[in-house]
Amino acid sequence: MIEVGAMTILPTREVEKVWGRDVLPAPFAAPAGKRIGEVWFEPPAELDELLVKYIFTSEKLSIQTHPDDDQAEAVGKGRQGKSECWYVIDADPGATLGVGFADNIDADAMRTAALDGSIEDMLVWHEVKAGDFFYIPANTVHAIGAGVSLIEVQQNSDITYRLYDYGRPRELHLDKGMAVAKGAPHDPSLRFHVPDRGTMRLVDGPFFLLDRLDGLPDAGIVADYPGALLVIPRDGPVRIGTDMVEPGQCALAQSIEDVGFPPAGRCLIARAV
Numbered sequence: 001m002i003e004v005g006a007m008t009i010l011p012t013r014e015v016e017k018v019w020g021r022d023v024l025p026a027p028f029a030a031p032a033g034k035r036i037g038e039v040w041f042e043p044p045a046e047l048d049e050l051l052v053k054y055i056f057t058s059e060k061l062s063i064q065t066h067p068d069d070d071q072a073e074a075v076g077k078g079r080q081g082k083s084e085c086w087y088v089i090d091a092d093p094g095a096t097l098g099v100g101f102a103d104n105i106d107a108d109a110m111r112t113a114a115l116d117g118s119i120e121d122m123l124v125w126h127e128v129k130a131g132d133f134f135y136i137p138a139n140t141v142h143a144i145g146a147g148v149s150l151i152e153v154q155q156n157s158d159i160t161y162r163l164y165d166y167g168r169p170r171e172l173h174l175d176k177g178m179a180v181a182k183g184a185p186h187d188p189s190l191r192f193h194v195p196d197r198g199t200m201r202l203v204d205g206p207f208f209l210l211d212r213l214d215g216l217p218d219a220g221i222v223a224d225y226p227g228a229l230l231v232i233p234r235d236g237p238v239r240i241g242t243d244m245v246e247p248g249q250c251a252l253a254q255s256i257e258d259v260g261f262p263p264a265g266r267c268l269i270a271r272a273v
Contacts, residue, residue: 008044008251008252009245009249009250009251010041010042010043010044010052010230010249010250010251010252011041011042012039012040012041012042012249013039013040013041013042014030014031014034014036014038014039015036015037015038015039015040016034016035016036016037017035017036017037017038018035018037018059018168019035019037019057019058019059019060019061019146020034020035020036020037020038020056020057020058021035021036021037021056021057021058022034022035022036024036024056025056025089025090025149026248027246027247027248028054028056028248035058036056037055037056037057038053038054038055038056039053039054039056040052040053041053041230041250043156044228044252046227046228046252046254047228047229047230047252047271047272048156049155049156049207049208049272050153050154050155050156050208050230050270050271050272051152051153051154051155051156051157052151052152052153052230052232052250052270053151053152053154054089054149054150054151054152055086055144055148055149055150055151055152056148056149057144057145057146057147057148057149058146058147059146059166060143060144060145060146060166061143061144061145062143062162062163062164062165062166062168062170063098063114063119063120063123063141063142063143063162063163063164063165064141064142064143064160064161064162064163064177065139065140065141065142065161065163065177065180065181065182066081066082066083066084066138066139066157066159066160066161066180067080067081067082067138067139067159067161067180068081068083068137068138068139068180069081069138071138071139071179071180072157072159075176077159080155080156080157080158080159081138081155081157081159082138082154082155082157082159082160083135083136083137083138083154083155083207084135084136084152084153084154084155085133085134085135085136085152085153085154085202085203085210086133086134086136086144086150086151086152087133087150087151087152087153087194087202087212087268088128088129088130088131088132088133088148088149088150089130089149089150089151089234090130090148090149091128091129091130091132091147091148091149092146092147092148094127094147095127095128095145095146095147095148096125096126096127096128096145096148097125097126097128097132097134097142097143097144097145097148098120098123098124098125098126098142098143098144098145099123099124099126099134099136099140099142099186099191100123100124100140100141100142100182100184100185100186101122101123101124101141101183101184101185102122102123102124102185103122103185104183104184104185105122105183106183107178107181107183109183110141110163110178110181110183111174111178114163114164114172114174114177115174117164117166119141119163119164120143120164120166123141123142123143124185124186125145126191128148131193131194131195131196132191132192132193132194133191133192133193133194133202134186134190134191135190135191135202135203136186136190137190138155138180139180139181139182140182140186141163141181141182141183151232151268153203153208153210153268153270155207155208160173161173161176161177161180161181162177163177163181194212197214197266198214199211199212199213199214199215199217199218199221200212202268203270205273206273207272207273208270208271208272208273209224209225209270209271209273210268210269210270211268211269211270212234212266212267212268213261213266213267213268213269214264214265214266215261215262215263215264215265216261216263217256217261217269221256221269222256222257225256225269225271227254227255227271228252228253228254228255228271229252229253229255229256229259229269229270229271230250230251230252230253230268230269230270230271231245231250231251231252231253231259231267231268231269232249232250232267232268232269232270233245233246233247233248233249233265233267234247234265234266234267234268235247235265235266236262236265236266237262237265238251238259238260238261238262238265238267239259239260239262240253240258240259240260241258256269
């Protein structure tokens with residue numbers, strides 16, 4: 001980690017994926033011959049409950065689900081549930097995100113659909129554009145479509161149960177997935193469009209807070225961030241202490257008072273609850 005005064009720039013990890021891209025949106029660049037699907041920021045010790053990543057897709061991701069904390073603990077994985085959220089930063093025309101089912105279905109029907117591939121058509125696929133936001137609670141069945149770039153903020157968990165993978169030769173986890181998957185529509189209140197300008201709270205617990213700031217935070221936001229927080233610049237650098245964090249980076253600030261937010265710039269800030 002790069003530690004400078006009140007700031008720690010988080011190390012990044014580029015993750016190759018079969019569905020990744022060899023050309024990434026600025027400021028990222030894929031190494032020659034690599035298809036990068038994810039750029040991870042290593043969680044700092046002060047906020048190790050949270051993981052931030054950029055995701056870039058050229059093909060659909062698997063249809064999958066994640067356990068909640070209690071379910072993960074019950075199978076000996078510790079409290080590693082995974083609720084997550086997606087903030088779309090770019091999307092090809094017609095790009096989609098699959099979130100939840102069109103109708104309620106039971107576990108047997110879901111398993112049958114996963115085995116014959118019809119689960120793909122049972123999901124609700126939302127056409128998306130930059131600024132669209134989705135909160136994905138644990139147990140939600142979901143998939144990211146092709147041609148999407150997004151920022152994901154999630155509980156720091158690597159437990160994923162793949163239900164369907166379009167014939168790719170990867171392991172599926174139908175028994176584990178059926179034990180936790182929710183066969184229900186996605187709550188419409190958990191998805192919305194973030195206007196191009198303005199400060200907006202994107203997630204308000206139960207596992208983390210996430211705000212999109214446009215300029216300086218008001219007193220209410222400052223009060224909601226009493227300790228360490230993550231800062232993710234979007235359209236320009238953000239000063240932490242005497243140093244700058246650039247778009248494409250994620251940094252830990254020990255206090256919101258250490259952050260010099262640009263009066264006309266946008267960034268994301270997050271903390272664990």
